Amino acid sequence: MPVSKKKPASSDVAAAAAGGASTADKPAEKPAEKLGDKLARLGLHTDMDLVLHLPLRYEDETQIVSIADAAFMFGRPAQVEGVVTACTVQFRPRRQLVVTIADDSGPLVMRFLNFYGSQTRQMAEGNRVRARGEVRHGFFGAEMVHPAYKIVLEGAPLPTVLTPVYPAGEGVSQPILRRAIVDAMKRVDWTDTLSANWLRQLDLEPFEQSVRLLHNPPQDIDEAALIERSHPAWTRMKFDELLAQQLSLKRAQLARRAKGAAALPKIGRLSKAFLATLPFKLTAAQRRVLEEVRADLLQTFPMQRLLQGDVGSGKTVVAALAAAQAIDSGFQAVLMAPTEILADQHFRKIAGWMAPLGVQVVWLTGSLKKKDKTEAQAAIGSGQAQLIVGTHALIQDAVQFARLGLVIVDEQHRFGVGQRLALRNKGLTDAVATDGAVTVPHQLMMSATPIPRTLAMTYYADLEVSVIDQLPPGRTPIVTRVIDQTRRDEVIERVHAAALEGRQVYWVCPLIEESEALQLQTATDTHATLEAALPDLRIGLVHGRLKPAAKQEVMDAFTRGEIHALVATTVIEVGVDVPNASLMVIEHAERFGLSQLHQLRGRVGRGSAASVCLLLYQSPLGMVAKQRLATMRETTDGFEIARRDLQIRGPGEFLGARQSGQALLRFANLETDQWLVEAARTLAQTLLRDEPATVDAHLARWLGAREEFLKV
Ligand code: ADP
Ligand code: MG
Numbered sequence: 001m002p003v004s005k006k007k008p009a010s011s012d013v014a015a016a017a018a019g020g021a022s023t024a025d026k027p028a029e030k031p032a033e034k035l036g037d038k039l040a041r042l043g044l045h046t047d048m049d050l051v052l053h054l055p056l057r058y059e060d061e062t063q064i065v066s067i068a069d070a071a072f073m074f075g076r077p078a079q080v081e082g083v084v085t086a087c088t089v090q091f092r093p094r095r096q097l098v099v100t101i102a103d104d105s106g107p108l109v110m111r112f113l114n115f116y117g118s119q120t121r122q123m124a125e126g127n128r129v130r131a132r133g134e135v136r137h138g139f140f141g142a143e144m145v146h147p148a149y150k151i152v153l154e155g156a157p158l159p160t161v162l163t164p165v166y167p168a169g170e171g172v173s174q175p176i177l178r179r180a181i182v183d184a185m186k187r188v189d190w191t192d193t194l195s196a197n198w199l200r201q202l203d204l205e206p207f208e209q210s211v212r213l214l215h216n217p218p219q220d221i222d223e224a225a226l227i228e229r230s231h232p233a234w235t236r237m238k239f240d241e242l243l244a245q246q247l248s249l250k251r252a253q254l255a256r257r258a259k260g261a262a263a264l265p266k267i268g269r270l271s272k273a274f275l276a277t278l279p280f281k282l283t284a285a286q287r288r289v290l291e292e293v294r295a296d297l298l299q300t301f302p303m304q305r306l307l308q309g310d311v312g313s314g315k316t317v318v319a320a321l322a323a324a325q326a327i328d329s330g331f332q333a334v335l336m337a338p339t340e341i342l343a344d345q346h347f348r349k350i351a352g353w354m355a356p357l358g359v360q361v362v363w364l365t366g367s368l369k370k371k372d373k374t375e376a377q378a379a380i381g382s383g384q385a386q387l388i389v390g391t392h393a394l395i396q397d398a399v400q401f402a403r404l405g406l407v408i409v410d411e412q413h414r415f416g417v418g419q420r421l422a423l424r425n426k427g428l429t430d431a432v433a434t435d436g437a438v439t440v441p442h443q444l445m446m447s448a449t450p451i452p453r454t455l456a457m458t459y460y461a462d463l464e465v466s467v468i469d470q471l472p473p474g475r476t477p478i479v480t481r482v483i484d485q486t487r488r489d490e491v492i493e494r495v496h497a498a499a500l501e502g503r504q505v506y507w508v509c510p511l512i513e514e515s516e517a518l519q520l521q522t523a524t525d526t527h528a529t530l531e532a533a534l535p536d537l538r539i540g541l542v543h544g545r546l547k548p549a550a551k552q553e554v555m556d557a558f559t560r561g562e563i564h565a566l567v568a569t570t571v572i573e574v575g576v577d578v579p580n581a582s583l584m585v586i587e588h589a590e591r592f593g594l595s596q597l598h599q600l601r602g603r604v605g606r607g608s609a610a611s612v613c614l615l616l617y618q619s620p621l622g623m624v625a626k627q628r629l630a631t632m633r634e635t636t637d638g639f640e641i642a643r644r645d646l647q648i649r650g651p652g653e654f655l656g657a658r659q660s661g662q663a664l665l666r667f668a669n670l671e672t673d674q675w676l677v678e679a680a681r682t683l684a685q686t687l688l689r690d691e692p693a694t695v696d697a698h699l700a701r702w703l704g705a706r707e708e709f710l711k712v
Contacts, residue, residue: 331405
């Protein structure tokens with residue numbers, strides 16, 4: 001990569017910051033040499049990182065209000081100034097520093113629950129204090145708890161500009177950050193990465209001017225525009241950020257394209273026989289997507305395609321046909337799934353389709369016995385295995401493929417970032433020599449989490465995207481009901497009735513994030529309750545702690561229709577396909593996220609029987625939970641659900657913010673800044689073609705070490 005990351009300027013930063021702590025709003029900092037590490041935890045490694053650490057919001061410290069007026073600002077922070085009239089350490093109800101100040105209009109009590117000895121000296125009687133916080137009405141009149149404060153001399157000038165408030169972290173207070181940023185601004189190279197010509201054409205403000213303005217907004221600034229981030233200075237930052245993202249992803253894509261791939265040119269005997277034996281006809285959407293995939297596989301550079309399709313839209317068959325093309329062309333194909341249950345189901349389904357046609361299908365997961373694993377690996381290494389199905393153990397273990405032509409990743413959003421990175425890297429390193437040429441396999445990624453267009457354009461800019469936007473015919477839409485859990489008995493009655501009609505039931509146990517043990521307990525309890533309530537039915541139980549073989553046994557029995565109702569944890573969330581199941585009960589539905597509910601509900605409605613999903617909730621419901629359940633009741637369209645999910649949660653969480661770490665956009669808002677995304681995308685293409693030096697400079701400035709993550 002062209003990006004040469006500057007060494008962390010930790011010593012500079014720490015030295016610069018050390019002096020800033022004395023009048024801090026918080027107690028004095030720990031030893032200075034640790035500051036670099038603390039800043040690093042905020043993702044601030046270089047001077048430019050600091051310079052681009054832009055304010056989260058601004059505080060208005062340009063005004064002082066009287067203590068009497070501050071008491072009527074109801075929840076808004078106020079800045080007051082007064083002289084200390086009393087300073088005591090109280091011990092009840094707990095140890096705290098209590099300082100009273102007064103101005104002409106009256107007294108104000110300030111309380112500090114954590115304080116240092118030095119603070120009691122600062123607040124000596126007669127000293128003048130400027131304090132900022134929310135006034136509450138305590139037992140002794142107006143008070144502020146933990147206000148930000150400064151000791152000042154009478155007549156000390158007020159700031160004339162808004163005070164920036166930065167995203168801060170433990171042990172890094174605002175004054176320290178401010179000082180570090182001011183110093184970093186003296187050292188960085190301000191050269192604009194975009195030429196004056198581009199700025200004119202795109203109507204963008206210069207970089208340096210924009211950054212300086214955001215750190216130190218002038219007095220006469222349009223405050224609303226600053227706060228809403230619609231000010232031209234913010235626009236420049238958002239554009240730069242989006243441009244960096246586009247450049248990084250597109251460049252990664254070009255790098256992959258520059259590698260060779262073996263063309264998989266034969267759509268031959270296997271492909272044809274497979275299509276002929278399918279018990280159904282492909283939908284128009286499946287045919288269109290299949291054509292897109294087939295065309296990619298004819299190329300001599302690696303395919304990087306994301307296949308999106310709602311739950312139940314029939315992605316597996318398209319994947320199997322892609323695999324058939326690889327095998328017809330004399331190559332191996334791999335299909336990976338995020339869970340054992342799903343991998344197992346794929347294995348059986350696909351082996352069921354392909355083995356009769358003479359294809360060697362091999363199964364590989366982490367839980368295989370040593371001997372079986374060695375055998376599987378040998379078959380893969382010798383090339384005897386043509387289609388390999390398994391879990392990510394496939395990528396973790398050292399598996400050597402003889403002639404790997406195609407990698408298929410099912411439910412790719414479920415793989416963690418690290419695994420996805422490993423996957424993409426494996427594509428690059430697992431080069432196969434064919435006729436002396438070094439090639440990498442084609443990749444097909446499948447996802448049932450539909451991603452709204454703007455998100456796809458930004459986060460998957462390096463992938464081609466195909467969409468199956470149609471469900472197979474003959475499905476009746478799932479009817480969803482939201483039911484208070486006090487009506488459990490009625491629900492159990494419905495389970496009974498459904499079973500007597502020969503239909504099968506999933507009963508999903510509540511998600512208990514804090515404790516897996518508790519979740520397990522709940523599942524076991526529910527199983528016992530249902531067995532007791534419905535003695536004439538066979539009730540199964542499946543959860544994550546079962547041994548793979550036991551899990552398989554239960555799933556098999558359910559698939560064969562020997563179990564009426566299956567009590568399950570979220571292990572059944574993705575991919576599981578038992579068409580005869582047509583009633584889904586989800587307990588404590590209010591604890592699940594929207595996409596998770598949609599995935600779970602997608603386990604029914606797979607056959608022609610009318611399906612029902614019952615969402616049991618415990619009242620009272622919070623606002624967000626209410627919105628979620630209403631959405632589930634109103635629509636079964638995955639894209640619509642995704643759109644609302646995005647609205648409710650914002651893009652960060654939508655994509656799993658914790659997972660993707662640094663990759664998320666800090667400034668741009670994909671809901672409101674869509675036009676910027678388009679502009680950044682267009683410019684990225686031009687720059688990559690015509691201005692490689694600009695690309696390098698821009699990426700170095702904006703991404704530095706973060707680039708690896710963005711590619712995931
Ligand atoms: P998903 O896209 O959620 O992975 P699957 O591939 O599991 O969906 O397919 C869902 C169900 O629909 C499966 O039982 C599959 O055999 C069936 N199916 C797939 N394509 C068609 C089709 N064109 N017509 C009828 N049924 C289909
Ligand atoms: Mg699937």
